[in-house]
Amino acid sequence: MRPAVAPVALALFAAAALSALAGCGNASHAGGDMLVAGADMAMPENCPSDLPPACPTPEPSWDGGVQALIDAKCVVCHQAGGLAFDKPFTDYTKVYASRGVMLDQVYSCYMPPPDAGQLDPSERQELLGWFVCGSPNN
Numbered sequence: 001m002r003p004a005v006a007p008v009a010l011a012l013f014a015a016a017a018l019s020a021l022a023g024c025g026n027a028s029h030a031g032g033d034m035l036v037a038g039a040d041m042a043m044p045e046n047c048p049s050d051l052p053p054a055c056p057t058p059e060p061s062w063d064g065g066v067q068a069l070i071d072a073k074c075v076v077c078h079q080a081g082g083l084a085f086d087k088p089f090t091d092y093t094k095v096y097a098s099r100g101v102m103l104d105q106v107y108s109c110y111m112p113p114p115d116a117g118q119l120d121p122s123e124r125q126e127l128l129g130w131f132v133c134g135s136p137n138n
Helices: 007-024 062-073 092-097 099-107 121-132
Strands: none
Touching: 062 092, 062 121, 092 099, 099 121
């Protein structure tokens, strides 16, 4: 069983669910849409249950690592000319606007996709921690 999530993370999960209901659905990544975990989609068996229960200390920083991580692991597809060009993650504003879906996708191990290079445990913790902290522009 997955642990209870912090209030900020819960709000972000709710935003991801609303996004799914609004039509983001269970489309394939190759079609340009991100997968949104739904009741009919099973999480990968090896997906860790590692969402931080609260904002970690020190707080992950956009300028101090999160931006570089997203640039390295996400922007390859999430930019003009990429497979997910319609959901660009090329700057803080665009990432912040997608933070709920991104949290859902990373925590559920749907993103990055297997062929795009997975996050190592420290990268995963940095990114999930940043989401739990409210995705600050710091």
